[in-house]
Amino acid sequence: xxxxxxxxxxxxxxxxxxxxxxxxxxxxxxxxxxxxxxxxxxxxxxxxxxxxxxxxxxxxxxxxxxxxxxxxxxxxxxxxxxxxxxxxxxxxxxxxxxxxxxxxxxxxxxxxxxxxxxxxxxxxxxxxxxxxxxxxxxxxxxxxxxxxxxxxxxxxxxxxxxxxxxxxxxxxxxxxxxxxxxxxxxxxxxxxxxxxxxxxxxxxxxxxxxxxxxxxxxxxxxxxxxxxxxxxxxxxxxxxxxxxxxxxxxxxxxxxxxxxxxxxxxxxxxxxxxxxxxxxxxxxxxxxxxxxxxxxx
Amino acid sequence: xxxxxxxxxxxxxxxxxxxxxxxxxxxxxxxxxxxxxxxxxxxxxxxxxxxxxxxxxxxxxxxxxxxxxxxxxxxxxxxxxxxxxxxxxxxxxxxxxxxxxxxxxxxxxxxxxxxxxxxxxxxxxxxxxxxxxxxxxxxxxxxxxxxxxxxxxxxxxxxxxxxxxxxxxxxxxxxxxxxxxxxxxxxxxxxxxxxxxxxxxxxxxxxxxxxxxxxxxxxxxxxxxxxxxxxxxxxxxxxxxxxxxxxxxxxxxxxxxxxxxxxxxxxxxxxxxxxxxxxxxxxxxxxxxxxxxxxxxxxxxxxxxxxxxxxxxxxxxxxxxx
Ligand code: SF4
Ligand code: SF4
Ligand code: FES
Numbered sequence: 001x002x003x004x005x006x007x008x009x010x011x012x013x014x015x016x017x018x019x020x021x022x023x024x025x026x027x028x029x030x031x032x033x034x035x036x037x038x039x040x041x042x043x044x045x046x047x048x049x050x051x052x053x054x055x056x057x058x059x060x061x062x063x064x065x066x067x068x069x070x071x072x073x074x075x076x077x078x079x080x081x082x083x084x085x086x087x088x089x090x091x092x093x094x095x096x097x098x099x100x101x102x103x104x105x106x107x108x109x110x111x112x113x114x115x116x117x118x119x120x121x122x123x124x125x126x127x128x129x130x131x132x133x134x135x136x137x138x139x140x141x142x143x144x145x146x147x148x149x150x151x152x153x154x155x156x157x158x159x160x161x162x163x164x165x166x167x168x169x170x171x172x173x174x175x176x177x178x179x180x181x182x183x184x185x186x187x188x189x190x191x192x193x194x195x196x197x198x199x200x201x202x203x204x205x206x207x208x209x210x211x212x213x214x215x216x217x218x219x220x221x222x223x224x225x226x227x228x229x230x231x232x233x234x235x236x237x238x239x240x241x242x243x244x245x246x247x248x249x250x251x252x253x254x255x256x257x258x259x260x261x262x263x264x265x266x267x268x269x270x271x272x273x274x275x276x277x278x279x280x281x282x283x284x285x286x287x288x289x290x291x292x293x294x295x296x297x
Numbered sequence: 298x299x300x301x302x303x304x305x306x307x308x309x310x311x312x313x314x315x316x317x318x319x320x321x322x323x324x325x326x327x328x329x330x331x332x333x334x335x336x337x338x339x340x341x342x343x344x345x346x347x348x349x350x351x352x353x354x355x356x357x358x359x360x361x362x363x364x365x366x367x368x369x370x371x372x373x374x375x376x377x378x379x380x381x382x383x384x385x386x387x388x389x390x391x392x393x394x395x396x397x398x399x400x401x402x403x404x405x406x407x408x409x410x411x412x413x414x415x416x417x418x419x420x421x422x423x424x425x426x427x428x429x430x431x432x433x434x435x436x437x438x439x440x441x442x443x444x445x446x447x448x449x450x451x452x453x454x455x456x457x458x459x460x461x462x463x464x465x466x467x468x469x470x471x472x473x474x475x476x477x478x479x480x481x482x483x484x485x486x487x488x489x490x491x492x493x494x495x496x497x498x499x500x501x502x503x504x505x506x507x508x509x510x511x512x513x514x515x516x517x518x519x520x521x522x523x524x525x526x527x528x529x530x531x532x533x534x535x536x537x538x539x540x541x542x543x544x545x546x547x548x549x550x551x552x553x554x555x556x557x558x559x560x561x562x563x564x565x566x567x568x569x570x571x572x573x574x575x576x577x578x579x580x581x582x583x584x585x586x587x588x589x590x591x592x593x594x595x596x597x598x599x600x601x602x603x604x605x606x607x608x609x610x611x612x613x614x615x616x617x618x619x
Contacts, residue, residue: 009555009557012591013558014557016591038598040598040599040600040602042549042554042597043553043554043555046545046555047503048542048545051503052525052526056611106613111602156504160508162509197456197506199460202501204541205537205538208461209460209464209500212461213460213502216459245582282586
């Protein structure tokens with residue numbers, strides 16, 4: 001099935017292991033990706049641009065949506081909680097206010113683009129629970145994740161604010177990560193931090209506070225017996241994985257909890273080579289996970 | 298309708314247990330709120346259960362507590378919503394506050410933070426004969442923040458406060474905005490100078506917890522973001538936060554996407570060597586694992602369209618402001 005794809009910046013930047021892993025997994029699930037960045041789509045603004053100029057952010061996202069509409073692929077797959085949240089919010093503002101949408105479209109005119117309001121950006125995670133379903137997902141499993149204890153970590157923008165993410169309309173989105181992990185054969189380690197902030201947005205502003213969030217989440221999951229943590233958000237990954245060494249220093253204890261991108265986990269369960277899933281590129285080695293699954297690293 | 302509440306109990310006089318969960322099952326109307334159920338427990342099952350409430354209609358702000366892990370007004374939360382499948386409802390005191398007993402918390406820190414932002418109008422010039430007047434639109438805009446009932450739900454769930462007790466936190470920051478954006482107030486720049494310091498507007502993680510928790514649509518985070526913009530406009534552009542925002546926006550404008558290699562460098566400033574060295578070990582580790590953004594940052598195709606769009610939007614906005 002053909003689908004528009006927006007990989008986000010971080011999957012091609014700070015987490016270069018995510019982009020190829022996601023593409024492999026999406027192909028296996030039967031998606032033929034039309035990559036929007038190759039058609040000139042831009043960064044969503046990640047909420048940072050929006051704090052300065054929300055209208056400009058909405059115009060940029062409308063432009064991406066219009067590009068997807070133009071190629072007749074209004075369903076857009078995302079692989080980043082932050083992209084997802086920012087796109088959902090922009091879409092909500094434009095779809096609920098025709099005058100506002102017209103104002104946005106005025107800006108796009110010059111490029112010959114117009115956003116009609118039909119785009120439906122959804123994270124791969126949501127597509128799996130909503131379109132594929134758990135029964136079908138199980139048929140893709142070649143390497144059940146039996147015995148693996150996994151803690152979910154959602155990322156703020158895929159759980160809040162609930163209105164623009166339409167969680168009332170799609171209650172299955174709320175525990176989507178847990179259900180996917182279970183369908184793949186893993187055991188879920190629940191912990192209260194799973195929908196909290198990873199700390200990444202204030203990393204360059206207040207490193208101590210940011211790293212403390214990494215400390216709290218990783219130690220909590222670890223102490224509850226998790227072998228690894230799974231996230232649909234590459235920004236969370238940057239902090240939880242990249243700054244875990246700093247977290248160990250700050251907390252003065254060993255943590256070493258591997259942080260796995262959702263597509264990597266899917267790929268592992270589908271039987272892909274861990275090398276192809278980029279599992280060697282993490283700061284905190286994922287070797288423990290592979291050993292537990294009896295896969296050669 | 299039968300409902301089971303699992304309540305987090307605490308009694309400072311009970312030296313045996315620091316705190317414990319206690320289940321109560323009561324029969325309530327289908328339309329009952331969590332508060333109705335708790336009051337029923339206190340009146341009919343266990344008189345030792347402590348909680349705080351008054352208006353029972355989402356006005357007084359005294360019944361904020363965590364229901365199923367998130368802050369809500371208990372009087373404003375329906376049992377059927379909190380327990381759609383008839384499962385137990387978890388009730389806990391607010392987060393980020395010292396518990397006095399059971400569901401009652403000490404609001405001292407909350408009020409101290411509100412006091413910290415000087416929450417009163419500070420106009421300049423001679424006192425007018427009548428009232429201090431303001432344009433209608435300005436007050437309509439402020440009505441959104443003024444509907445705050447000081448319940449503390451936002452503060453309970455604030456992720457930044459959880460790791461740093463000095464953070465001014467969402468309720469007081471929303472209150473600060475109420476005066477920063479009031480055209481009659483003469484202390485705007487001074488207020489922004491204070492809020493621009495550590496523990497102020499830049500320490501918010503943009504996690505949306507406060508927006509989600511607020512029962513009155515105050516959206517504290519949106520107010521904090523508006524103050525960041527106002528602070529930068531007022532000339533406070535030297536903070537890491539302000540530089541990060543500027544560098545981020547520049548990157549999108551020039552290449553269509555984020556240049557992650559240069560973003561941290563621009564944020565701390567090219568010549569801020571001690572801080573830059575701080576990125577050293579992390580950068581080095583990333584490099585060794587091949588976890589590194591591309592050195593050559595290629596712009597998106599037809600990036601000139603993006604640059605033109607930035608210019609056009611800014612020009613339109615400039616015209617509108619005039
Ligand atoms: S958005 Fe900011 S102020 Fe609001 S809860 Fe999160 S960290 Fe706190
Ligand atoms: S901003 Fe909202 S949640 Fe926070 S104290 Fe005011 S009414 Fe309560
Ligand atoms: S009792 Fe007054 S707000 Fe709930």
